[in-house]
Amino acid sequence: MSFNTGLSGLRAASVDLDVTGNNIANASTVGFKGSRVQFGDLYASGFLGGGSNPVGDGVNVLGVKQGFGQGNISFTDNGLDLAINGNGFFMLNNGGEVRYSRAGQFGINKDGFVVNNQNMRVQGYQADNDGNLSGVRGDLQIDSSNLAPQRTTNLTSDLNLDSREQVLERRTFVLGEVGQTEIGAGATAFNAEMVFLNYGDGSTAQVQINANSSAADVVAQLGQGKGVSASATTEMTMPGGLNDAFVQAAGFSFELRVEGVTVPVDTSGVNDLSSLADAINNSSSTSVSASVVSNQLRVVDNRGHTLEVEFYDTDPSTAQTETQVGTVRVQTTSEVTGFASYQGVNPDPSTAGAGLFQAAWDDGTLQVANQFNPQDQRTYNHATSTTIYDSLGNPHVLTQYFVKNEAPGNGVGVSQWSVYLQVDGEYVGNTGQTPQVARFNQDGSLQSVNGDVNGEIVIGDWTPKDPAGMPNGADGPPPAGVAVVTPIPDPPVSSAFVINLGETTQYGSSFGVNDQRQNGYTTGRLSGLDVSDEGVLFARYTNGQSQALGQVALASFNNVDGLSPIGDTSWVETFASGQAIIGQPGTGTLGAIKSSSVEESNVDLSAELVNLIIAQRNYQANAKTIETSDAVTQTIINLR
Structure with a gap:
């Protein structure tokens, strides 16, 4: 025993x-x-x-x-060395047999697969070409080919425009002239007319032009409208019959009336048209002047009063009378966004006919003082540039210029800026003719850009060009008549892109670019790999981009003591261990991944x-x- x-x-x-x-x-x-x-x-x-x-x-x-x-975790100089901090096992494909291991000394074989020292392939979740992870599990493979370029379809700008900046650019709308031709031959005054003004803040105003008004009266009446300025001049040229011989007649008589009031003109020493002009200039009227142009007497009232001249040589019964109504010129500032007028006294706009000043508005032209010039920094308040990419991955410089405008309406609760856009020095977004208009609320937040409350500017007129200024072969603008929808559908088929200014503010602080992101990039070569705590393999490229290539899968067991060791620091599943529970690192009971690290014995x-x-x-x-x-x-x- x-x-x-x-x-x-x-x-x-x-x-x-x-x-x-x-x-x-x-x-x-x-x-x-x-x-x-x-x-x-x-x-x-x-x-x-x-x-x-x-x-x-x-x-x-x-x-x-x-x-x-858990064994101690030590750091290494290999980015693909992985350690599990917590529960779980790496899954390894050994020629079809699945093994489980805690040894994370991995590398890449000639085919790009992530393997251990025994050439067993690491199992994980695959990613598509856009880096989106799927639930499909397989051998992790590193694609070492170049990353294809991606054109820019969206640019988000988070800026602050300094509300303390002064207006550099003054924009005015000059109406067509209204005078004798418009009111009709023989007319001696303007008819009654109601003028309606619309402002950028949504407010309106009315100005009454009274019947039998002279041009000077119309100027005074229109001047009551906010954002409206007017001037008038009356120019009268005497008929050719009033010449030197006519003036030299023994019984010559000349009378000048301004707004029906006679202006004394001393004709005692007058012997030709020039001396008559001198006599008019020496009269008591401060607004009337005279000159001889092409052997004709020209009388001008610089305030737009109605002029009337009566003259004869010897017989008063042969007296000739000339009447001239002044010409009105009107300008409106940028705060006036709409202008209409109707004939009659207090007319009903739905029944009254359009007035003379409505037609003048239709014939008006926009004039800009201190007009924007990208080569002159004095003509814009702020500017910022960023790089965008065409379909071939070529870089281009997009520059945004911001010019502060006069506040629309009454200037309370809203501010306005003009936005000009250039790519490689050429205007885009039609801003060469008409700038985009950004409006801000009283709290500094963006109200709209050209009426779009989302702050989006659609660029559909950009043709990518090479340094010589010729089209470089990349996709150009969409065909004529094809509207650009936002967001740009994927895959894009044109050079159209969207600038989003929705996060832009206007505060009383210095101009600053808080963030500016665009989704395009040029082609890139693989430069390195990173692995996150969730086991996601990120490829880093020379163009600054990174993309997920896959995610390491981990397995756990209800009874790890039931695993069977088979050498090479690995185990296999047995009946006693139960089936593997597979998931992503950091989920459930599975541990996190530490890259450039290994778990020691x-x-x-x-x-x-x-x-x-x-x-x-x-x-x-x-x-x-x-x-x-x-x-x-x-x-x-x-x-x-």
């Missing part, structure tokens, strides 16, 4: 030595999990009950159990050396048991 007991102890101690030695041998093996031996005592037993002998029969090795506790070398001494003592003690039993047996044999 004692021989068997000692022999079982030797076997158990030998196994303990083997396990301890294996732990010590793998103390520096990445991802290794240390083992320990579990022992049980032996007793003789019957078929239906326990044995009657209380003396034990030795020791039995119940099993060798691995400890899956969880073997405590100091403890293992102590265990080695204990196993040695156990072995020696059990050998002593056998030695003692042998001595006792020999004593019995020696009896006679």
Whole structure:
């Protein structure tokens, strides 16, 4: 009995030595999990009950159990070295067999697959060409080909325009002239007319032009309208019959009336047209002047009063009378956005006919003082540039210019800026003719851009060109008649893109570019790889872009002790372990990924050396048991 007991102890101690030695041998093996031996005592037993002998029969090795506790994480210089901080195993494809490992020493083989040192392929979730991760699991592969260029279809600008800036550009609308030709030959005054003014803030105003008004009266009446300025001049040229010979007649008489009031003109010394002009200039009227042009007398009233001249040579019954109504010229500032007029006194606009000043508005022209010039920094308040890309990946410089305008309407609660756009020095967005108009609320937030509350500017007239100014072969503007919709559909088929100023503000602080993002880029070569804590593999390219190529998959088990070790620091699934539960790092009970790191062996070398001494003592003690039993047996044999 004692021989068997000692022999079982030797076997158990030998196994303990083997396990301890294996732990010590793998103390520096990445991802290794240390083992320990579990022992049980032996007793003789019957078929239906326990044995009657209380003396034990030795020791039995119940099993060798691995400890899956976390090992220390150490950093490396390989970006594809991965460590699991927490639960889970890497999944490895070994020629169709799935193995599980904590050893994350990975690299890339000649085909671009992520593999370990035994050329087993790492399993993970695939990504499409746009970097979107899917739920499809397979071998992770790094695509080392160049990243295709992407044209710019959206640019978001987050800017602050300084509300303290002064207006550099004054925009006025000059109406067509209204005078004798418009009111009709022979007419001596303007008819009654109601003028309606519309302002950018939505307010309106009315101005009444009274019946029988002179041009000077009309100027005074229109001047009551906010944002409206007017002037008038009356020019009268005498008929050719009033010449030097006519003036020299003995009974010559000349009378000048301004607004029906006679202006005294001394004709006693007049002997030709020039002396008559001098006499008019020497009269008491401060608004009337005269001159001789092409042998004709020309009389001008610089305030637009109605002029009337009556003259004869010898017979008063042959007197000739000339009447001239002044010509009105009107200008409106940029705050006046609409102008209409109707004939009659207090007319109903739905029934009255259009007035003379409505027609003048229709014939008007826009005039800009200190007009915007991108070459002259004095003509714009702010500017910012960014790089955009065409369909071939060629870079182009987009510059946004901002010019502060006069506040529309009454200037309360709204501010206005003009926006000019250029790509490589050429206007886009039709801003060469008419700038985009950005309006801001009283709190500094953007109200609209050309009426669009989202602040979007659609650029549909850009033709990408090379440095010589010729089209470079990239996609150009959409065909005529094809509207550009936002957002730009994918894939884009033209050079159209959208500028979004929705985040732009107008505060009382310096101009600043808070953020400016566009979604285009040129072609790029693979320059490096990064792995996130979620196990996502990001490829970095020389064009500054990064794109997800895939995501490492992790597996966990309900019973990790049931896994079967098969060498190469890997395990396989067994019936006892249960099926693998597969997921993304950081989800469920799965741990996070640490890149450029490996998990060291969880073997405590100091403890293992102590265990080695204990196993040695156990072995020696059990050998002593056998030695003692042998001595006792020999004593019995020696009896006679």
